Amino acid sequence: MGKALNIPEPEPDLSFCDVHGHVPWIEGTFKSDAWGKTLASADKQHADFKKAGGVFFITCSIDLNSAVEILKFVEKHRDVCYSCGMAPQTVTYTKTKAYESEFKQWLDIIEKNGEKIIAFGEIGLDFHHAKALGQRKRQIDELDRILSIVKGKKKPIVLHVRNAGPSDKDMGNPDHAFNQPDAAAREVVALLDKHGISPARVLFHCYSGPSSLNEELAKRGFFFSIPSSAFGFEKWFKVSTSLPLERIMTETDSPFQHPRSMEPINAPENARYAIAAIAHARGIDQKVVATTTLKNAKAFFKIP
Ligand SMILES: [Zn+2]
Numbered sequence: 001m002g003k004a005l006n007i008p009e010p011e012p013d014l015s016f017c018d019v020h021g022h023v024p025w026i027e028g029t030f031k032s033d034a035w036g037k038t039l040a041s042a043d044k045q046h047a048d049f050k051k052a053g054g055v056f057f058i059t060c061s062i063d064l065n066s067a068v069e070i071l072k073f074v075e076k077h078r079d080v081c082y083s084c085g086m087a088p089q090t091v092t093y094t095k096t097k098a099y100e101s102e103f104k105q106w107l108d109i110i111e112k113n114g115e116k117i118i119a120f121g122e123i124g125l126d127f128h129h130a131k132a133l134g135q136r137k138r139q140i141d142e143l144d145r146i147l148s149i150v151k152g153k154k155k156p157i158v159l160h161v162r163n164a165g166p167s168d169k170d171m172g173n174p175d176h177a178f179n180q181p182d183a184a185a186r187e188v189v190a191l192l193d194k195h196g197i198s199p200a201r202v203l204f205h206c207y208s209g210p211s212s213l214n215e216e217l218a219k220r221g222f223f224f225s226i227p228s229s230a231f232g233f234e235k236w237f238k239v240s241t242s243l244p245l246e247r248i249m250t251e252t253d254s255p256f257q258h259p260r261s262m263e264p265i266n267a268p269e270n271a272r273y274a275i276a277a278i279a280h281a282r283g284i285d286q287k288v289v290a291t292t293t294l295k296n297a298k299a300f301f302k303i304p
Contacts, residue, residue, distance in 0.1 A: 007231055007280040010272035014290040018049070018057035018271035019225050019297050020083070020122070020158065020205045020251035024073055025264075026066050039255050042073055045267040046080065052269040055294060056080065056303060060122050060158060060205075062087035063094075064102045067109050074116065081301065083119040083158050084110060086146060088126040088139045099142075107149070118301055120150040121158025122205055125184040128162045133173045140187055147195045156301055157192075157202045161185050163210065181210050189217075199223075203300065206253045209239040218244050223300055225251040228270040230277035231259035241281040245289070249297040250274035 024042035040048065049057060059074065060083040061067035067084060074082045086106055094102060110117065123146050130136045150157065163184045170176055177183055185204075192202060199221035207224040217224075224243050228251070230236040236257070240248070251257075251274065254266035259273035275293065279286040297303070 005232065005234060005237055005277075005280075007237075007276050010276040011286050012053075014053050014272050014275055014286060015055055015294060016053060016250055016272050016275055016290050017055050017294055017297050018252050018254070018268040019203070019249045019301070021057060021059055021254035021266075021268050022062065022066065022256075023057070023059045023080075023254060023268065024069055025255045026069055039265050040267060043076075045254070045269070046077055049268040050079075052272065054079075054268060054271070057268040057271070058083050058118065058301065060085050062122060063090040064106050064109075067106060071109070071113060071116065081118040081303065082113075082116055083121050083156075084113070084117045085120065085122040085158065085160075086142075087122050087160055088124050088143065089129045091139050091142045092126070092130045092135055110149075110153075114153075117155065118303075119156040119158050119203075120146075120153070121156075121203070122160035123147075123150075123157065124160035124162075125188055126160060126162040127164040127178060127184045128168045131164070131168050131170050133170055133176060133178065136170070136178050140191070143188070144191055144194075147191055147197065151195045151197050155201070157197065159188060159202060159204050160206070161188050161204060162208065182213055185210075185213055185217075189220075201300075203249070205251060206236075206257060207239060207243070208236070211239050211242060214239070214242045218247055223247050223249065223296070225249040226274045226278055227257040228252045228259045228266060228273040229257040231273035237277055237281065240278065245278070245282065245284075245292055246296065248278065248293060249300065250278070250293045 056079045058081045203223040206227045226240045250271045255264040258266040279289040
């Protein structure tokens with residue numbers, strides 16, 4: 001928690017942005033009702049963000065439903081940008097036939113809302129949610145298809161990459177390379193290379209490493225966003241410490257990745273906790289981190 005990591009609170013007058021969150025969050029998308037009571041409305045989250053010093057935030061869809069809801073929300077707020085995604089979890093939890101129908105309608109949204117879409121994502125691979133080899137291969141095939149469509153659209157790409165953890169082993173194929181702690185990340189990079197997508201337009205959102213990849217990915221020119229949970233959770237703090245400041249941005253992944261809680265109650269205003277964590281790790285001023293990460297995000301997403 002914040003106390004254990006001993007990170008000072010964010011200063012009160014920072015200007016910052018949140019490059020990745022899910023506002024409004026679609027209740028019932030995942031099977032839980034824990035947040036319905038505690039998560040503020042999307043408009044309240046937006047107002048709180050502005051009050052706290054937020055400049056702009058980017059809200060990301062993960063499937064067709066969230067795409068429809070988010071388009072309505074961004075219509076109302078000029079300082080909220082939209083990243084259109086199809087999450088790997090959606091691929092895994094949607095049966096093939098239903099997914100095909102959903103995917104067609106999702107493509108239609110992309111075609112009809114070209115100028116409203118600032119980026120594509122989140123898209124990627126999640127080997128925690130997909131443990132069996134067949135499920136993992138299906139995610140790879142779908143990401144391949146998505147990349148073949150978005151590569152020509154000249155917009156940033158926002159990646160969700162979750163490698164298999166120790167408890168995510170594919171028990172049917174215990175020796176398969178996909179069980180390695182960097183396998184999902186390596187597969188994603190291989191697909192980006194296959195499609196000739198430059199790392200300069202690719203952001204690893206909620207970057208989770210492993211740290212052994214940091215140097216290699218940074219050298220290639222990829223960007224990374226650090227979640228608010230880096231303030232209170234060692235896993236997220238540690239992996240971010242060796243990333244170069246000129247390649248990082250701040251995010252919340254709201255309603256997830258709260259600075260202090262595992263509950264899905266996070267909101268864009270908490271992106272400033274990522275600033276506190278980044279500054280603490282490097283022993284530099286929070287204002288320098290705020291200015292630099294905001295500048296990085298504006299340049300990457302081409303926000304004036
Ligand atoms: Zn997300």
